[in-house]
Amino acid sequence: MKYYLARRLLLLVPVLAGVSIIIFMVLHLAPGDPAEIMLGSQATQEDLVRLRADLGLNEPLHVQYLRWVGHVARGDLGRSLWMKRPVLGEVLTRFRATLVLTATALVLSTTIGIALGVTAAMRPNSMLDRLSAVASLFGASMPSFWLGIVLMVIFALQLGWLPASGMYAPHSGGDARDLLTHLILPAVTLAAASVTIVARLTRSAMLDTLAQDYVRTARAKGVSSGAVVLRHALGNALVPIVTVVGVQAGYLLGGAVLTETVFAWPGVGTLMVQGILARDFPLVQGCVLVVALSFVLVNLAVDLLYAWLDPRIRYE
């Protein structure tokens, strides 16, 4: 187990190196560079050449990349070309906001998704099951920016119950209650598509396990219906559910970009989009590194969770 964990953690290094090389190439191969975008339509050739030299963009790509790697190895992610701020602090602050949003959305989508899935599986083809199938289709086909705006118009503009954007009230504010108020709309928006995926998968996993012999045996022995479903069936259906929840965690981290933009949530997603539009290489690299790292760690956590859920699974 320890060996497995160490190996998985070591594997992080090539994974992150690969990701950073790909991102570096994609950014540098895309037309337009930071100097061009900073200077905008007023740029003269002379200014461009000077600014490119100032920004270190004239060196060969591999030199630029290796220089960046050298700094990263020493824990220095550089300074944003455009905001003039150190990248590390900036990315970590913004990532915290993304984490709050994503984690809330994940908890919402998992609990509601599993509850819906289990209920539907208990009475397959009932009214409730069909309703949840329709709701799932609806949830999965709604783009999050649209849903976000609709929720905003209803709950912020029409009813005035919730704030429309931001993470905290701009003045005073800052406590848990303030955060919670601001969190509801974006978290629900972000969770919507995931809920339906988790629900549909839970339903089919539950239907499979409910048809197993041991469930029939448990029922025959007179175990109460609730205990059969929750203890015997759900426990065994959890492995595929955990897999999909793990995938959803990654999806939510990525999907947060749109939701953050709609609700002006100060997360790493909006930062990354701004960085890409400005070709702010160090900033985008920093964001991607942090997001990739968290994605890999979530995957690792899911793998470890399997062993805990199903004692038959062992890692060598």
Add this chain to the structure above:
Amino acid sequence: MRQTGTAAFVIVLTVLAFVASAGAQPAGTLLVGLVAEPVNLDPAQVTDLNSNRVGRRIAETLVTFPDESTQIVPGLAESWTISKDGLKYTFKLRRNVRFHDGSPFDAEAVKFSIERQILAEHPANKLGKYPFANYFFGNVKAVEVVDPHTVEFILKEPRASFLAVLTAGAASIVSPTAVKKLGADYPLSPVGTGPFKFASWDRGQRVVLEKNAGYWKHPVNVDRVIYRPIVEDQARLTELLTGALDLVVGAPPDAVAQLENNPRVTLVKQVGAHVWYLGINNQKKPFDDKRVRQALNYAVNKDAIVRDVLKGTGSPSRGPVLPNTWGADPALKAYPYDPERAKKLLAEAGYPSGFSTTLWVPESGSGMQSPVAMSTVIQSNLKAVGVNVTLQTMEWGAYLAKLRSKEQDLFALSWMAGNEDPDMVMYPLLHSTQWTPNGPNRALYKNDKYDELLHQARLTTDQKKRAELYREAQRILVDDAPWIFVDHEIQTAAFAKRVQGFKLHPSFDLRVETISLK
């Protein structure tokens, strides 16, 4: 099942009741919604509008604009004289002005603020990147301190628009003490002489400015300004309509009517020193024929674009210069929408059945308004006279890179001069020394008479004489039709009833220091 449903419903209601937000705003605090977050707040390192809108509250320039126009008036300089040869500008500085950090504003500070951008060996030069240093101050040979309250700018060549250059954000005077102390971090907590002091910045959330109680020009009536970046239009408007923001700029065209009819807010409009044009490659066939370029101008229905696409947030243009400013020619005639005339001109030029061409359009970009929708209308207008246009849309960064190739046929672009001096738009965009990639003349327009008039206008410091030269040059332009002239942007802002005394500024600045809160 019903019980669970009811329970869930009760829980949701309780949570909502618990969190339901109160709308009351603190007295004295003005909440402003921006379209995007400021990037940094060192005026010399800033290249975008939103950074300037905040940064100009903190640091000021030697010369500036009054609240309603872009004519030049004294700012941190009380007065100035220009030498006969137009090479020496001497400024008398305002006395008893202090930076927010307590250090005095003087001639040394002026010298420092400009020279750090243009002298590679200056100790503060390496603390930042100054993208527009050459564009604005490339013509400055030296900045000399005559005495603590007198400073001289020595130019390499005469340039009559130099005062207009000194109104640019990059010409802001910053506290040398603060720059030396903060080094590369100066753009994150700037220090100037302006009506507001920098207080704090939570990235992605808010920038807070506090009033400068000792502001030299006038008392400031608002204690604190909080700027919030909200990219999504609907979110920004919702915050305004629910009272969570006091002022928003940049209402999307589709929301203009809704805001005009809403009794809770006031919508204001102001045409800005900006021009949106469809550039034509003047060197390429068939556009090297003046009749073809004129035909394109007759073919496009600018009034319809302004009315239907921009919903009144644009004013049709007759040329590059904003009407009703000192350099504009009031007699200048706009090209009317006349497709028949266009067809006739095309036939005369040898294209009776039209031709096919390509129009490059950025998806978005500073000052680009609604580029794709506007270009689509232009495409269909041109089709009606037989010109088949293929639209190619590109991301802004890729677009700028592509425009350097000189391969363009037609391209959509805009220019925000930020002031009304005709030199600041007519020279860079249309003088033949400014051909891309050396300058922003991407239409590759060249007319010797026009070049000469613009050059003469730079050598003359008398504004009346300059105006005559520019008027003549504009008449040449309209006849030559190097672009399809489209519109000047009308800016919009909407604010709550408690906001008093706010005006939009033609320079696109956002002067919240004129506001008082009821």
